[in-house]
Amino acid sequence: MILLCAWTLRAWAGSIDERVAPCWSCHGDKGQSYNLEVPSLGAQPSPYVLIQLYLFREKLRRLDVMNGAVKGFTDDDLRTFADTISRLPPPPPTAEATDPARMARGQALVRQYRCNVCHNPDLAGRESVPRIAGQREDFLVKTMREYKANIRPGYDASMGDVLQPIPDADILDLAYFSARQP
Amino acid sequence: MQRAGISVARLAASIGLVGLLVAAATARLQAQQAAEPPPPWKQGQAAGIADSNLAPIAPPPLPTAPDKLPLDKLKTKPGFKIEVYTAGVPNARTLRLGDKGTVFVSSRVQDKLYAIVTKDGKREVKVIASGLHRPNGIALHKGTLYIAELYQISKIEKIEDNLDNPPKPTVILGDLPKDEPHGWKYLTVGPDEKLYFQIGVPCNICMPPERHGKIYRVGLDGKGLEVYAYGIRQVVGMDWHPTLKQLYFSENSRDWLSEDVPEDKLNRVTQPGKDNFGYPYCHQGTFTDPEFGWGHSCSEFTKPIALLGPHSAALGLKFYTGNGLGNEYRNVMFLARHGSWNRSVKIGGDVVTIRLNGDGTFRSMEPFITGFIQNNNYVGRPVDVLPMKDGSLLVSDDYNGAVYRVSRTGASVAGK
Numbered sequence: 001m002i003l004l005c006a007w008t009l010r011a012w013a014g015s016i017d018e019r020v021a022p023c024w025s026c027h028g029d030k031g032q033s034y035n036l037e038v039p040s041l042g043a044q045p046s047p048y049v050l051i052q053l054y055l056f057r058e059k060l061r062r063l064d065v066m067n068g069a070v071k072g073f074t075d076d077d078l079r080t081f082a083d084t085i086s087r088l089p090p091p092p093p094t095a096e097a098t099d100p101a102r103m104a105r106g107q108a109l110v111r112q113y114r115c116n117v118c119h120n121p122d123l124a125g126r127e128s129v130p131r132i133a134g135q136r137e138d139f140l141v142k143t144m145r146e147y148k149a150n151i152r153p154g155y156d157a158s159m160g161d162v163l164q165p166i167p168d169a170d171i172l173d174l175a176y177f178s179a180r181q182p
Numbered sequence: 183m184q185r186a187g188i189s190v191a192r193l194a195a196s197i198g199l200v201g202l203l204v205a206a207a208t209a210r211l212q213a214q215q216a217a218e219p220p221p222p223w224k225q226g227q228a229a230g231i232a233d234s235n236l237a238p239i240a241p242p243p244l245p246t247a248p249d250k251l252p253l254d255k256l257k258t259k260p261g262f263k264i265e266v267y268t269a270g271v272p273n274a275r276t277l278r279l280g281d282k283g284t285v286f287v288s289s290r291v292q293d294k295l296y297a298i299v300t301k302d303g304k305r306e307v308k309v310i311a312s313g314l315h316r317p318n319g320i321a322l323h324k325g326t327l328y329i330a331e332l333y334q335i336s337k338i339e340k341i342e343d344n345l346d347n348p349p350k351p352t353v354i355l356g357d358l359p360k361d362e363p364h365g366w367k368y369l370t371v372g373p374d375e376k377l378y379f380q381i382g383v384p385c386n387i388c389m390p391p392e393r394h395g396k397i398y399r400v401g402l403d404g405k406g407l408e409v410y411a412y413g414i415r416q417v418v419g420m421d422w423h424p425t426l427k428q429l430y431f432s433e434n435s436r437d438w439l440s441e442d443v444p445e446d447k448l449n450r451v452t453q454p455g456k457d458n459f460g461y462p463y464c465h466q467g468t469f470t471d472p473e474f475g476w477g478h479s480c481s482e483f484t485k486p487i488a489l490l491g492p493h494s495a496a497l498g499l500k501f502y503t504g505n506g507l508g509n510e511y512r513n514v515m516f517l518a519r520h521g522s523w524n525r526s527v528k529i530g531g532d533v534v535t536i537r538l539n540g541d542g543t544f545r546s547m548e549p550f551i552t553g554f555i556q557n558n559n560y561v562g563r564p565v566d567v568l569p570m571k572d573g574s575l576l577v578s579d580d581y582n583g584a585v586y587r588v589s590r591t592g593a594s595v596a597g598k
Contacts, residue, residue, distance in 0.1 A: 047242070054243035060293060075244045118237045128240040155291055156240060157362030 020084050022069075031088035039139045043090035048130045050082035051155050061152065090124075091134040093180045106177020109170050113162065115178075123181050128155070133181035140175035239523050239560065241291060245270045245583025252561035255553040258588055262507075264551060267576055267587040268298050268305050274578040274585055276368070276498065277568035278322045282342045285568065286310075286327065287578060287585065290318040290366055295329065297345050298585065310341065310348045319369030319379060323402065330367035330379050333358040335404065354404030359384070359393055364416040373427045376401055382416035387436045387462055389474065395461055397431070397451070411451050413458035413483060419499040419566070424513050426542045428452060432496040432517065433486075435465055437524040443469070446496045447486035448517070450542060457484040488544040493522035494530035498566030498578075506573010507590060511535070516575060518564035521555060531555035533564055533577055551577065551588065 023041070027033050031042020041049070055061035057070045057078065070078070110116055110123070118129045125131035132140060146152035148163035148171070163171075248269040258264050273289040274296075280286060285298040295311040311317070311329065319330030327341040329351050335358075336351035338344075355377075359365065364382025372378050376399045383390040397411040397420075410429070419432040429451040435444040444465035451457050460467065460483035462474040467485035470478055490496040499517040514537055519530035531554030537545045554562045563581040570576060574589040 047240075051240070051243050058293070078244065129237070155243070156238070157365070158238065161363055 016080055016084055020081060023081075023085070026065075028091075029088075030091075032091035033136055033139075037138050037142050038136070039143075040091035040135055041085050042088040042131075042134075043124070044086055044088075044131050045125050045127055045129070046082045046086035047128045048125065049085050050078055051128055053078045053081060055155065060155075090131065090182075091136075093134045093182050094137060098180055099176075102173060102176055103180065106173045109174050110177060113166060113170075113174070115174070118158075123178055132178045135179060137175045137179035140178055141171060144171045144175065237523070241273055241563070241581050242583075243272070243291070245272050245274075251582055251584055252553070252556075253586075255556055255561050256551055256586070257553045258551045261591055262588055263591045264586055264588050267585040268307060269582075269584045271296050271298070271307055271578075271585060272583045273580045274583055275318050275565050275580050276320050277566045277576055277578050277585070278320050278327075279568055279570065280322055280342045281325060283571070284342050284345065285576065285585070286320055286322065286341075288318050288320045288329075290316055290580065293317070295320065295327075297341075299345060308345055310345060311338070311351060314351075316366045319367035321369045321371050321377065323371040323375070326402075328354075328369060328371070328377060328402075330369040332362070332365045332367070333360045335367075335369070335377065335379065335400075337402075354402075355400055355407070359391075361394075368417050368420055368431075370420045370422070371402075372399065372429070373422060374399075376406075378410060378420060378429065380414060380417035382414075383461065386438065387471065387473070389462060397429075408455070410454055411449075411457045411459065413461045413463075414449075415461045418495070418497045419517065421500050421515070423450075423538075423542055424501050424503050428542060430487075430499065430501075430515070432490065432499055433459065434495055435492075436462075436471075437493065439465075439472070440492075441525050441527075442492050445489035445492050446494050448488040448490055448496070448499075448536065448544070449484070450487050453484075458482075459484050459486070487538075487542075488536065488547065490517070490534075490547075491519065491522075491529050493525040495520035495522060496530070497564075499536075500567045500569055502569045502575070504569050504571070504573045506570075507575065507588075513538075516550065516567040516569075518567055518577060520563050520565060520580075521560060528555050528558050528560070531560060531563065533567060551586075554579075 026035055026038050027041045031040060033040045053070055056066040057073055059067055119125050119132055123133035144163055147159045150160055154160055248266060251266055251269060253266060256264050271287050273292045274287050275290050276288040278286040287296040287298065293312050293314050294309050295317055297308045297310045299306050299308060314331050316332040317329055321328045325340050327338045329336045334353050335355040336353045338348055338351050341348060359381060361384035363384045367379045369377060369379045378397060378399050380397045381394050383395045395414055396409050397414060397417060398407055399410045400407040414433055416434050417431050418434055421430055423430060431449050433447045433449055435446050447466060449459055462471055463478040464470055464475060464480040464483050466489055467480055470480060497518050497520045499515055502511050502514050502516055505512060514535050516533060517536055518533050521531035522529045532549050533551040534547050535550045536547045539545050554560060554564060560581055562579045565578045565580050568576040574587050577586045
């Protein structure tokens with residue numbers, strides 16, 4: 001997996017299509033990831049992607065593969081990549097069977113914890129707030145647990161604060177519901 | 183806090199059954215909040231606006247290119263000009279001046295501190311510290327740089343002699359609370375040569391834990407920590423009156439109560455160790471909180487000396503003691519209003535001048551730099567102000583990662 005994702009700066013001088021191609025080997029070229037705990041990038045708002053790429057470059061968000069991938073990127077590189085990634089189509093919701101009772105529980109939790117206010121009622125995100133509709137369920141669970149444990153400090157403090165009081169059972173239901181939104 | 187105990191006793195004794203019912207309702211509401219707490223910046227939000235999109239505005243991570251800065255949008259008063267001092271200072275927040283002319287700049291969503299050095303007419307931005315956690319608060323005193331991160335205060339001695347290879351900061355005060363909401367700090371050194379900083383409340387509106395909601399002071403060696411002022415939601419700017427030597431500070435008021443109240447405040451400490459500015463009981467010195475204010479009166483608390491606009495996010499402030507801007511600006515306070523997010527029609531996004539009477543009370547406020555809000559959107563957001571030795575005024579902008587400079591246009595008015 002690491003090898004598959006390993007990046008070479010050889011693509012440095014290529015077109016944006018050539019340079020962004022290695023991203024797709026992990027994240028999927030249609031905006032949908034098929035890899036465990038690797039996020040789908042389709043239709044992520046460009047300002048959000050830019051922030052994450054920046055955090056990876058500055059090592060404010062630590063993940064060896066990603067820190068290495070954007071090492072040496074200029075500010076313009078980050079902007080170009082963010083714009084290109086944001087134009088991928090949104091990932092389709094997971095095709096797995098859906099439990100209506102759990103969906104109802106998840107929907108109630110989205111309102112209870114007010115996810116919908118920043119991520120939008122359809123969870124498609126906006127500006128610096130990511131799209132979580134149709135995101136990989138395992139990635140959502142992992143990310144929420146990291147925010148809760150202060151492993152992922154985030155750009156500002158918002159998500160760490162939001163997750164502190166949310167029990168793990170609710171994290172699972174929130175991820176379940178969100179992953180199944182179109 | 184002590185007042186909580188007093189208020190419950192007073193409620194029960196003087197209001198009797200009604201008071202108990204109110205207390206019970208409050209307790210129920212608090213229990214409900216404990217069961218399903220909203221994000222801190224959403225606490226206290228009414229149900230009817232749950233679908234509002236008034237979320238905090240994250241600054242872009244990359245500084246704006248020099249030629250894309252909104253200089254043509256920024257307006258100042260006749261007889262003054264505004265120019266770019268330095269572009270490319272990511273998330274530029276607090277500004278401080280070294281004895282040898284170095285301008286120090288802090289950041290809040292980055293992990294770095296910067297020094298702007300002018301050499302042979304060219305300006306250079308140097309990173310002087312990195313790996314810091316929300317290092318918003320910085321202060322300089324006798325050659326030493328003091329740094330307030332979210333949960334500790336540290337220092338680098340002789341910083342201006344070591345700008346190219348500064349040593350790591352030495353921690354002088356650690357173990358401060360690690361709450362992220364309002365956890366970032368403002369830092370200043372008082373006339374008593376002590377460090378002043380705040381521990382903000384970890385919420386929008388709540389009964390703060392014992393250590394929160396206060397201004398503290400501590401010796402330059404990190405010893406002798408004591409409370410300087412009480413009942414404060416979050417301090418976002420501080421400075422000392424040039425002649426009265428009293429501490430003036432800006433305080434941002436609670437959100438989600440309404441579009442127009444409460445306003446942010448300009449406060450002054452006249453009774454060190456005693457002044458209580460009212461949070462969470464009383465807002466803007468004039469009305470009690472709909473949840474926490476019961477059993478209280480605003481007369482119990484120290485009133486603000488001025489109201490600075492609803493949600494306007496009044497931040498950095500400085501008394502101007504130079505003369506390069508003209509005598510009419512001597513001892514006038516400059517104050518940066520970052521601009522609102524919790525309001526449909528944005529307000530603030532400017533630098534204002536505040537004039538005081540001889541006794542330090544408020545006389546007037548007027549705009550000095552405007553234009554950061556265009557068509558209800560931000561083209562920049564001012565954070566802090568810094569008077570320079572040549573009489574000009576620097577202004578930081580964390581949205582664009584830039585520092586601007588304001589000065590008189592002609593020599594004819596400079597000596598006015």
